[in-house]
Amino acid sequence: MKVSIPSPLRSYTDADEVEAEGVTLAELLDDLDRQYPGFRFRMIDEQGRIRPHMRIFVNRERAASIEQALDANDEVQILQALSGG
Amino acid sequence: MANDTIDRGPVTLLVGTKKGAFVLRSDAGREGWEIEGPHFLGHQSHHVVLDPRDGRTLLAATRAGHLGPTIFRSFDLGKSWKEVSGPPAFPQVEGESGRAVHHVFWLQPSSEAEPGVWYAGVSPPCLFRSEDAGDTWASVAGFNDHPLWGTWTQEGEDGTPDGSILHSINVDPRDPAHLYVGCSGGGVFESRDGGADWRPLNAGCRADFHPDKYPEFGQDPHCLRLHPLAPDVLWQQNHCGIYRMERPSDTWERVGDHMPRDTGDIGFPIELHPRDPDTAWVFPMDGSDVWPRTSPGGRPSVYRTRDAGQSWQRCDAGLPHDRAWWTVLRQSMTTDHHDPLGLYFGTTTGQVWGSRDEGDTWRPIVEHLPHVYSVELARNHS
Numbered sequence: 001m002k003v004s005i006p007s008p009l010r011s012y013t014d015a016d017e018v019e020a021e022g023v024t025l026a027e028l029l030d031d032l033d034r035q036y037p038g039f040r041f042r043m044i045d046e047q048g049r050i051r052p053h054m055r056i057f058v059n060r061e062r063a064a065s066i067e068q069a070l071d072a073n074d075e076v077q078i079l080q081a082l083s084g085g
Numbered sequence: 086m087a088n089d090t091i092d093r094g095p096v097t098l099l100v101g102t103k104k105g106a107f108v109l110r111s112d113a114g115r116e117g118w119e120i121e122g123p124h125f126l127g128h129q130s131h132h133v134v135l136d137p138r139d140g141r142t143l144l145a146a147t148r149a150g151h152l153g154p155t156i157f158r159s160f161d162l163g164k165s166w167k168e169v170s171g172p173p174a175f176p177q178v179e180g181e182s183g184r185a186v187h188h189v190f191w192l193q194p195s196s197e198a199e200p201g202v203w204y205a206g207v208s209p210p211c212l213f214r215s216e217d218a219g220d221t222w223a224s225v226a227g228f229n230d231h232p233l234w235g236t237w238t239q240e241g242e243d244g245t246p247d248g249s250i251l252h253s254i255n256v257d258p259r260d261p262a263h264l265y266v267g268c269s270g271g272g273v274f275e276s277r278d279g280g281a282d283w284r285p286l287n288a289g290c291r292a293d294f295h296p297d298k299y300p301e302f303g304q305d306p307h308c309l310r311l312h313p314l315a316p317d318v319l320w321q322q323n324h325c326g327i328y329r330m331e332r333p334s335d336t337w338e339r340v341g342d343h344m345p346r347d348t349g350d351i352g353f354p355i356e357l358h359p360r361d362p363d364t365a366w367v368f369p370m371d372g373s374d375v376w377p378r379t380s381p382g383g384r385p386s387v388y389r390t391r392d393a394g395q396s397w398q399r400c401d402a403g404l405p406h407d408r409a410w411w412t413v414l415r416q417s418m419t420t421d422h423h424d425p426l427g428l429y430f431g432t433t434t435g436q437v438w439g440s441r442d443e444g445d446t447w448r449p450i451v452e453h454l455p456h457v458y459s460v461e462l463a464r465n466h467s
Contacts, residue, residue, distance in 0.1 A: 008151045008152050037168075042149075053151040
């Protein structure tokens with residue numbers, strides 16, 4: 001499935017949209033980390049929590065955890081949270 | 086006592102800032118300086134350190150506003166960088182309570198006896214070790230999982246404004262298993278078995294903010310330095326004064342009592358003369374009232390002792406004489422190894438100042454950088 005990538009993570013992907021696979025967000029992130037080593041830890045901490053200033057949306061609904069299941073046609077967006085103005 | 090060789094060539098300084106890292110290079114006379122960078126623009130670059138044992142491994146501890154912490158490594162003095170494959174991270178635990186590294190604050194190569202070994206101090210105040218020149222890191226369980234860790238560090242919650250940290254990692258050059266560290270709101274801790282076990286080392290050190298003014302632990306060391314040629318000599322710039330200790334004593338002496346009363350002995354950095362264990366420099370800040378953390382009275386100055394802290398001289402020739410409200414953080418002062426020695430510090434307002442005469446006179450060597458977090462000498466011992 002297609003995954004949109006925010007600007008802070010494009011130094012890893014060199015693209016604002018990439019392809020990755022997984023039946024959960026955790027698997028999808030593992031696939032992204034295989035393709036782009038180091039990617040996962042920058043947005044997910046070592047306890048599996050989404051970092052405070054990162055957001056993941058699945059079909060435009062915010063994901064609360066990386067255990068969320070995915071379908072092959074889901075749209076996944078990784079975004080940087082608004083962190084002060 | 087061993088000798089320290091005198092350098093005569095160009096000087097390279099590694100500058101970490103709130104918005105990236107810079108490399109400053111001088112000519113042999115230390116007159117002219119060139120600036121290279123920024124590296125990692127926009128990334129908080131807490132510490133950039135060259136391994137003096139091989140003269141080529143350069144580590145940079147960074148994080149970005151949205152992204153987690155990591156370490157980059159260079160083998161060509163910063164011309165190219167590659168992210169390490171396993172930056173410091175705690176083991177995963179079940180449930181919601183597992184610790185996560187917020188940022189890597191302090192990088193420290195071990196001694197000559199352990200090539201390739203590095204330590205890292207992080208927030209929350211914990212210690213990590215690498216045995217492959219910084220590529221992968223493991224939690225030092227003897228400290229991080231010590232039964233008293235939560236008591237010593239108040240669960241890492243009693244932080245400085247930028248978070249509670251483990252810093253000032255000092256490795257005894259005679260014995261790499263002999264370690265000292267400093268923890269915000271925790272104190273100084275010592276291990277003699279390579280980090281397997283630890284004990285507080287805070288006797289004689291005051292904690293004004295504690296109901297018991299001389300507790301076993303809970304002090305707030307800002308910077309701890311072991312003299313490389315006289316490793317029984319420890320110096321400490323603490324939240325509550327300047328201290329010195331000569332082992333085997335385990336009691337700190339408040340040598341800051343000899344500072345001028347109107348300046349006080351509060352500050353962040355303390356830097357030692359590499360060839361003289363009795364000489365040190367500090368940069369006092371205002372620790373009165375609500376703790377402004379600025380130069381006292383807006384008049385910044387380095388203070389120098391040449392007699393092991395029994396007297397201090399104000400060294401402000403060339404520095405602004407008033408209306409300068411900056412300060413110098415704990416990692417932002419360093420020396421070169423020339424004779425006379427060069428002393429350098431970076432400010433919270435983005436200047437790097439240099440002295441070619443051991444602090445007697447100062448001039449700015451770089452201006453308009455971001456908030457400076459660290460200034461380190463890149464020295465090659467190999």
